[in-house]
Amino acid sequence: MPEVVIVTGNQAAAYGAKLSQVEVISAYPITPQTGVIEQISDFIAEGSYNPEFIRVESEHSVLAVCLGASLAGARTYTATSANGLLYAAEILHWSGNARVPIVMAIINRGITAGWNIWADQTDSLSQRDSGWMQVYCEDAQEIVDATIMGYKVAENKKVLLPMMACIDAFYVSHTFEPITVHDQDLVDDYLPPYQREHTVLDYDDPMTFGNIVDPNYYIEFKALTHKAMENAKKVIGEADEEFKKQFGYSYGGLVEKYRLEDAEIIYVGLGSICGNIKEAVDLARQNGINVGLLRLRFMRPFPFETIRQEFKNASHVVVLDKDISLGMSGIVHSEVLSALYSNGSSGDAPIVKGFFTGLGGRDVTIKEIYRMIDITLKEKESGLGLESWIGLREDELPEDYFSK
Amino acid sequence: MKSKHKFPLHPMSKPIDGAMGKTGTWSTFKPVFDDKKCIKCGICEIFCAENCVVRDENGYPDFLLDYCKGCGVCEVECPTGAIEMVKK
Numbered sequence: 282m283p284e285v286v287i288v289t290g291n292q293a294a295a296y297g298a299k300l301s302q303v304e305v306i307s308a309y310p311i312t313p314q315t316g317v318i319e320q321i322s323d324f325i326a327e328g329s330y331n332p333e334f335i336r337v338e339s340e341h342s343v344l345a346v347c348l349g350a351s352l353a354g355a356r357t358y359t360a361t362s363a364n365g366l367l368y369a370a371e372i373l374h375w376s377g378n379a380r381v382p383i384v385m386a387i388i389n390r391g392i393t394a395g396w397n398i399w400a401d402q403t404d405s406l407s408q409r410d411s412g413w414m415q416v417y418c419e420d421a422q423e424i425v426d427a428t429i430m431g432y433k434v435a436e437n438k439k440v441l442l443p444m445m446a447c448i449d450a451f452y453v454s455h456t457f458e459p460i461t462v463h464d465q466d467l468v469d470d471y472l473p474p475y476q477r478e479h480t481v482l483d484y485d486d487p488m489t490f491g492n493i494v495d496p497n498y499y500i501e502f503k504a505l506t507h508k509a510m511e512n513a514k515k516v517i518g519e520a521d522e523e524f525k526k527q528f529g530y531s532y533g534g535l536v537e538k539y540r541l542e543d544a545e546i547i548y549v550g551l552g553s554i555c556g557n558i559k560e561a562v563d564l565a566r567q568n569g570i571n572v573g574l575l576r577l578r579f580m581r582p583f584p585f586e587t588i589r590q591e592f593k594n595a596s597h598v599v600v601l602d603k604d605i606s607l608g609m610s611g612i613v614h615s616e617v618l619s620a621l622y623s624n625g626s627s628g629d630a631p632i633v634k635g636f637f638t639g640l641g642g643r644d645v646t647i648k649e650i651y652r653m654i655d656i657t658l659k660e661k662e663s664g665l666g667l668e669s670w671i672g673l674r675e676d677e678l679p680e681d682y683f684s685k
Numbered sequence: 686m687k688s689k690h691k692f693p694l695h696p697m698s699k700p701i702d703g704a705m706g707k708t709g710t711w712s713t714f715k716p717v718f719d720d721k722k723c724i725k726c727g728i729c730e731i732f733c734a735e736n737c738v739v740r741d742e743n744g745y746p747d748f749l750l751d752y753c754k755g756c757g758v759c760e761v762e763c764p765t766g767a768i769e770m771v772k773k
Contacts, residue, residue, distance in 0.1 A: 380695045441694065479694060492696040493705055502696060 290453035291316030293421035297428025303358040307335040307346035317360040340365040344372035351381035353482035360386035363404040377412020382435030383443040391641040399642020400449040403604040414444040417551040439512040452553040535584035537576040544573030561650040712755030714770040722767035729759035
C-alpha cells in the first residue's frame with residue numbers, strides 16, 4: 282500500500298529523488314532549497330536510502346559533479362534556487378548540450394539586488410535557453426511525480442536532456458501538505474534503471490567530452506539538441522499517459538487544461554499561483570463569464586502548437602507573469618505572443634494582456650486575479666509593452682516615476 | 686540526405702595525439718636548441734604548456750614541432766640560454 286505522509290514541498294522533492302532511486306546526488310545549501318537536501322540527508326542517516334552524496338563548495342561544482350557522474354552512467358539529482366542556479370549557469374548550458382539526463386529541483390526565488398528569498402520565477406525562466414527542459418509544479422505531490430516522470434522523459438533515447446522541476450518558494454517549498462509516497466515496486470516498474478549506452482566509464486578505453494567544436498560542426502550539434510526538445514513534447518505526453526496507467530492519475534503532459542471548454546477568456550500561468558487562478562475561474566463561471574485556465578506545466582519544450590489550438594476560439598488571454606524580462610515584458614507573456622503571432626496568423630488571434638504579479642513573493646489574491654478580467658476587457662489594443670502591474674505601491678514611488 | 690558516418694549525440698572523442706589536428710601550424714616562432722649549452726635540467730619540459738617537450742635517450746629535450754604553438758616559455762625559463770625562438 283502506498284503511504285501518505287504530511288511533508289513540505291521541499292521534503293516532497295526529496296521523496297521524488299528517493300523513489301526515482303537516484304544514485305549520485307550533489308547539492309549546496311541555499312534558502313529556500315535547503316529542506317530538500319536536509320531530507321535526503323535524513324534518509325541517508327536513518328539508512329532508508331543510500332545514494333552517493335557528494336559535498337562540494339559551490340553550485341558550479343554541484344552541476345559539474347552531476348555532469349560527470351551522468352556521463353559515467355549514473356542517475357543524478359540536485360536542487361538549488363535563484364543565485365545558486367545562476368552561479369551554476371556555465372555548467373547549466375554545458376550539461377544541456379552534453380545531453381545528460383540530470384533532474385534538478387528549482388525552488389523558484391527572487392534574484393538580487395535587493396536580496397530576496399521569496400517566490401519569483403525569474404531565476405529559472407531566465408535560463409530557459411540552456412537546453413534544460415522545465416516543468417513548473419503546482420503543489421507538493423506534483424514535485425514528487427514530476428521528478429519520477431522527469432527521469433522517464435529525460436532518459437528517453439529520443440530526448441536525453443536534463444530537466445528542472447520547479448516549485449515556488451514558501452508557497453510550496455515550506456507548506457505542509459499530504460503526499461502519496463508511491464510503492465517502490467510500482468515506481469521501479471515505471472522507471473527502470475538508467476542505462477547510458479553511448480558513453481561509459483572505462484579506464485582501459487577512456488573517452489573525452491566537451492571537445493572543441495569548430496564552426497564546421499557547432500550548428501549540427503545545436504540542431505540535434507533542438508530536435509531532442511521537439512521530440513520531448515511527444516515523450517512527455519506518453520510518460521504522462523503511462524503514469525496514469527501505473528498510478529491512476531496524471532497531469533495532462535505539457536499543459537493542464539482547467540475549464541477551457543467554451544472559454545472566451547483564458548488565463549495563463551505557471552506554478553502555485555494557478556491554485557488561486559482556478560478559484561477566480563470558478564468565481565467568474567458562477568457569475569456567468571466563460572473563463573478557463575491553461576496552466577503551462579512546461580516552458581521548455583514550449584507547447585507552441587497546444588497554445589495555438591486552445592486559443593482558437595478565445596477573445597482575450599490574460600497572462601500572469603511572476604517574472605520580468607527588464608526592458609521587454611513578462612517572459613511568459615512574450616512567449617505566448619510569439620506562439621500566436623507568427624506565420625502571419627495574427628488575424629483572428631485573441632487580445633493578449635500581460636500582468637506582472639507577485640514578484641519577489643508579494644501575495645496575489647483571488648480578488649486581484651479576478652479583477653484582471655475587467656482590466657483586460659477594457660484594453661482595446663494588444664501587444665508588447667502593455668504589461669500592467671498588479672499590487673504596485675504607487676504611493677511609495679518617487680514622483681519622477683510618473684513623468685513622461 | 687543521410688550522413689555517411691555516425692554523427693555523435695554530443696561532442697565526444699577517444700583521446701588521441703592531436704585530436705584538433707597539427708596545432709603547430711598556428712605558431713609564428715619555433716624553438717632552436719643548442720645542446721652545448723644544455724645542462725639537462727628538464728625545466729623546459731616542465732614549463733611547456735603543450736607537453737611538446739620530451740627527452741631523448743641522452744636526456745636532451747626534443748621539441749615536437751607538430752604541436753608547438755611557439756609561445757616561447759621554454760626560451761624564457763631556460764637557465765643557460767640553450768633555447769632561442771626564431772621566426773619560422
